[in-house]
């Protein structure tokens with residue numbers, strides 16, 4: 001078997017330069033060239049996973065099919081590559097320390113002093129290599145979160161240094177991403193931050209092999225030469241990453257910059273010829289010049305931070321392209337919606353999505369949005385809490401169940417139409433204890449959900465503790481809100497829809513986690529279609 005190649009992606013100068021997108025773009029090019037590639041994210045924070053983080057802190061929490069709560073970059077990896085990631089694709093300092101401390105308690109270290117080097121770095125290396133060895137990949141790309149020079153990323157950088165040494169120069173590669181700022185006063189692009197950032201890496205024993213320079217303006221050959229000279233890299237290893245209008249253009253930009261060619265040469269991979277990116281190009285063309293345009297509103301409570309609903313935003317791009325349509329997605333804060341203004345605020349939208357969420361802040365605004373959609377025949381997609389809000393609304397306003405609610409918001413409601421799942425009762429720990437990951441669902445034929453999926457057996461990803469209370473199912477179905485998707489093993493309601501409405505579907509799961517460029521999610525595709533027609 002051929003040796004597995006390891007590529008490490010580090011970042012310097014500032015955070016948010018798009019390491020995840022660069023990693024995913026390189027992976028896409030390599031994948032299209034026929035290599036089996038996966039991407040892993042190492043996050044230097046102490047939370048065991050981002051599941052307990054407020055979205056304001058860290059953006060969306062992305063959920064893998066095998067039920068890991070992970071960093072949102074894993075969403076990019078899946079959207080670009082269309083292959084599932086897993087528990088092993090996201091490692092945090094918390095996870096590393098947890099396993100080292102567990103081993104220490106078991107006595108595995110046989111009386112040794114447990115230290116950052118070698119024990120923590122060994123555990124980091126084990127996690128990096130695990131992904132390669134287990135799943136038969138040709139290339140493993142490991143993105144190191146944070147910025148070089150941060151105290152908390154030091155053990156990761158040290159682990160990379162050791163791996164470079166152990167695995168050899170043709171089996172490892174470090175790609176360092178930095179920023180080349182433009183000073184408008186003097187009209188100059190500045191390379192000094194890049195030089196300093198590479199120096200920090202050098203101080204830690206790592207000579208980067210490739211530099212990707214994020215910039216707002218064309219760099220030109222002179223800047224590239226200067227960076228190559230000061231940072232000891234080949235000229236063709238100085239790659240420009242100029243701002244583009246959509247992240248999906250980045251693979252094409254990296255193709256133009258020949259990042260894939262340089263990587264293949266340096267890693268001595270067998271060259272399978274240039275990648276066929278025609279599908280991707282077609283997708284970009286549609287995204288940039290769509291025939292239709294439709295205004296849809298997302299009602300949620302984390303709308304100030306666009307990253308909080310990352311996967312939903314991206315699903316609209318994929319689903320939009322499938323309909324040759326640009327989805328002009330607006331956000332409305334659910335706390336800003338009330339009885340007085342909701343009609344005025346929502347009246348111009350062709351579709352309404354009520355977002356997932358936790359707790360009762362802004363809940364009545366979400367319920368009003370569901371009401372408006374139901375009463376006015378506006379296409380509606382409720383995701384997780386969004387479904388639960390639609391159910392509460394229907395119970396109160398159609399079934400006449402006064403003060404119906406979810407027991408998450410009101411433990412004393414006389415009509416607990418949404419209730420804690422049986423197996424959640426008694427759980428007190430917050431981390432990783434929700435109903436997480438893929439569960440099967442059977443879609444009923446003859447429903448709108450079936451029209452969208454065109455199959456009866458589906459698997460969708462979950463992240464919740466509450467569910468529809470089956471005690472009330474008959475009442476709902478009699479009044480025209482039917483369960484169109486059921487978990488065959490547990491009988492939990494997974495999809496509900498209104499029979500006498502243009503398109504009104506709520507789902508207990510998260511379709512947004514599994515929408516990709518190549519496979520846009522059927523519910524988003526169909527929802528957008530309903531808003532156009």
Ligand code: GLN
Pocket residue numbers: 355356357358359383384385386408463464465466467
């Ligand atoms: N808070 C709800 C629950 O736990 C919905 C969760 C969500 O929207 N992801 O069931």
